[in-house]
Amino acid sequence: MEAPEPTGKCILIIEDNPLNMKLFSAMIAAQGYRVLHAADGPAGLAAARQEQPDLIIMDVSLPGLSGIEVTRLLKENEETRDIPIIIATAFGMRDEIRTCGCDAFMAKPIAVAELLRLIESLLARSPARI
């Protein structure tokens, strides 16, 4: 397989399931995005603050802090609130997801083409980051 053209964009995946992490990482890296990983809520929060990724893919059920809580904390802080967040969830909590400030959510199992389109559209509308 040819190496993808680098996009210059960085995507943080916060996911505690190793198989999902591997799957998301591979599909996103194949599009030329740089991929960062965090496997629990506090590590995800720290990585988002330190690395200022261009977009975050967030699991809901995570050790330490849930994806809902991490999203709320990032959206409350002016240094991280403009980072688009896609929540990927296998089960309910639709009310919490709707009100936590995330930019989009997708049901697992993830439809790859749909996720990639969603990432592109969120990256296209996000302001230039300094």
Ligand code: MN
């Ligand atoms: Mn999980």
